[in-house]
Amino acid sequence: MSVTSDRVVLVLGGAGTVGSGIVKALLDKGFQVAVISRDESRLEKLKQFLPPSAGSRLHTLVGDVGSEDGAEAAKGDLLKRTGKVTDVVSSLGFSWWQGGPPHTQSLQELHRVLDTLLLSTFTAWKAFFPLVKDNPNGSYTFITGGAGERLLMPGTGFLTLGAAGALAFALMVRQEYPEVPCKLNEVKINMGVTTPERLGPGYVSHLEVGEAVASLVQKRAVSHKVLSANSPADLKTLALEGRI
């Protein structure tokens, strides 16, 4: 069995709120971690947040995985740097959208929301899934949210549409590829995720989420199962047990 330093985990959306917690926890466990962002300054901010010891095990590059060409280009750049990707965590999207009820919105805005939450999940998956698909020690983990199952509050309708698309995408992939050797996981987070200094009721720290997800990747213990985290206690349980 390979040690974690031999595994290269690509965290899509790794410069984001959820993704940065996952990146930190994976680095803490000794993995090599790769992050692609459209924005160099977000990568710099991520580096400031991480301990200097992450150093050579962190691979950052600027790229846009939201189109097929962009994702392929980012894949080429990444493979030149790392030579391989063994695991992928897909945490693309945005934290929140509350633009108002649907009749006040434009088609262009709906396109933007779907591009960010659903279509980038597809274009990135199309490029990176082939790298891990046939690896029995590999994994592809989708981060999804409860926003896809219900309207969280008035005015968040487009968020529901985008998040529902991402949820369905993760479900669809598991059903379309039931026998694929790599582990196909979904971690559905049914609460808000934020940084420790902004924690409040209904929120969990991105560090706790990161620990739970990194633990699952490390243990390669989940296969074709949905993990639904409802509370910080649930997340801790997932992290400790690495189930299922």
Ligand SMILES: NC(=O)c1ccc[n+]([C@@H]2O[C@H](COP(=O)([O-])OP(=O)(O)OC[C@H]3O[C@@H](n4cnc5c(N)ncnc54)[C@H](OP(=O)(O)O)[C@@H]3O)[C@@H](O)[C@H]2O)c1
């Ligand atoms: N935050 C929460 O409360 C919460 C709760 C439950 C579930 N979730 C789910 O977690 C996921 C991530 O949310 P978040 O809060 O971490 O959002 P976030 O802070 O906005 O981060 C999202 C990341 O996605 C990346 N991204 C989007 N489109 C991209 C593209 N075309 N190419 C490259 N990167 C792209 C962004 O990268 P750039 O650096 O390029 O901007 C950004 O770093 C979402 O699916 C969300 O539904 C979040």
